[in-house]
Amino acid sequence: MSPVENVKVEICISHSVDLIARYSSVILFIQDITVKGLEIVKRCETVYLESYTSILVDGKDELEQFYGREVIVADRELVETGADQILNEAKTKDVAFLVVGDPFGATTHTDIVLRAKQLDIKVQVVHNASILNAVGACGLQLYSFGETVSIPFWTDTWKPDSFYDKIEENKKRGLHTLCLLDIKVKEPNLEAMMRGKVLYDPPRFMTVAQAAEQLLEIVASRENSALKSSDRCVGVARIGSPTQKIVWCTLEDMAALDVGAPLHSVVIPGNLHPLEEDFLKEFLCSC
Numbered sequence: 001m002s003p004v005e006n007v008k009v010e011i012c013i014s015h016s017v018d019l020i021a022r023y024s025s026v027i028l029f030i031q032d033i034t035v036k037g038l039e040i041v042k043r044c045e046t047v048y049l050e051s052y053t054s055i056l057v058d059g060k061d062e063l064e065q066f067y068g069r070e071v072i073v074a075d076r077e078l079v080e081t082g083a084d085q086i087l088n089e090a091k092t093k094d095v096a097f098l099v100v101g102d103p104f105g106a107t108t109h110t111d112i113v114l115r116a117k118q119l120d121i122k123v124q125v126v127h128n129a130s131i132l133n134a135v136g137a138c139g140l141q142l143y144s145f146g147e148t149v150s151i152p153f154w155t156d157t158w159k160p161d162s163f164y165d166k167i168e169e170n171k172k173r174g175l176h177t178l179c180l181l182d183i184k185v186k187e188p189n190l191e192a193m194m195r196g197k198v199l200y201d202p203p204r205f206m207t208v209a210q211a212a213e214q215l216l217e218i219v220a221s222r223e224n225s226a227l228k229s230s231d232r233c234v235g236v237a238r239i240g241s242p243t244q245k246i247v248w249c250t251l252e253d254m255a256a257l258d259v260g261a262p263l264h265s266v267v268i269p270g271n272l273h274p275l276e277e278d279f280l281k282e283f284l285c286s287c
């Protein structure tokens with residue numbers, strides 16, 4: 001095999017959505033890598049682990065112990081500005097790029113695959129479970145979901161709400177909406193930046209309560225909103241882990257709900273099939 005044929009970026013999803021999360025120290029369920037993915041990790045010369053579209057960070061030591069090799073944690077800076085470095089390396093070596101969930105479960109990774117293809121670097125993708133399908137654990141049927149939305153953290157001066165139009169569209173068509181919640185990891189601290197220093201804010205993961213609060217504000221600001229504060233929504237946390245939590249309650253109650261450590265997502269149900277309703281009753285909470 002010529003060196004050119006030998007080079008590739010292997011994108012394998014390692015840990016699915018299974019993770020154990022604690023407040024300050026979050027580790028993945030390292031056994032969730034697929035057999036195929038593990039073989040690739042063992043064979044590749046360099047292994048990167050993407051760490052900003054989902055949780056990881058502190059599990060590096062356990063991960064390296066399990067894989068029996070070094071893992072380079074790739075934060076946003078490395079993936080967005082240093083992608084050339086990863087791709088250049090892949091011109092001459094086998095490189096693995098691990099993603100939590102499915103590699104195509106976040107738009108960011110489509111870009112690296114496209115760029116690798118443009119550079120004639122062979123890419124092999126290994127799929128794994130994603131929040132996009134694991135959310136089925138709440139009992140809502142996956143084929144009855146409409147477009148997925150992302151809810152961003154608001155600031156005092158920046159409150160984008162265009163995602164809400166998609167929730168309304170889905171709801172009008174009787175479809176459920178999976179709302180992925182914002183993650184802020186390695187965000188530069190603006191005050192420090194103004195003093196010419198590079199400091200990062202602590203990581204933040206949006207909770208179901210924060211998402212519900214923002215949704216309530218939008219609902220209150222719209223006339224004839226399809227979603228009402230009294231509508232029951234589903235809050236999910238740490239899906240796939242032993243501490244997974246699912247709660248079905250009104251949007252109003254959700255704003256005061258504590259479902260524990262990240263990661264969290266919210267589902268806005270559309271029309272419910274009787275079987276879906278039966279399943280959801282298990283998670284009913286009049287909190």
Ligand SMILES: C[S@@+](CC[C@H](N)C(=O)[O-])C[C@H]1O[C@@H](n2cnc3c(N)ncnc32)[C@H](O)[C@@H]1O
Nearest residue numbers: 017101102105130131180181238239263264265
């Ligand atoms: C940008 S998405 C990345 C999805 C990932 N690539 C995948 O395929 O699962 C990250 C968001 O998905 C949701 N999420 C991911 N894993 C989750 C889990 N285990 N339980 C609940 N929500 C989860 C959270 O809202 C989180 O902020």
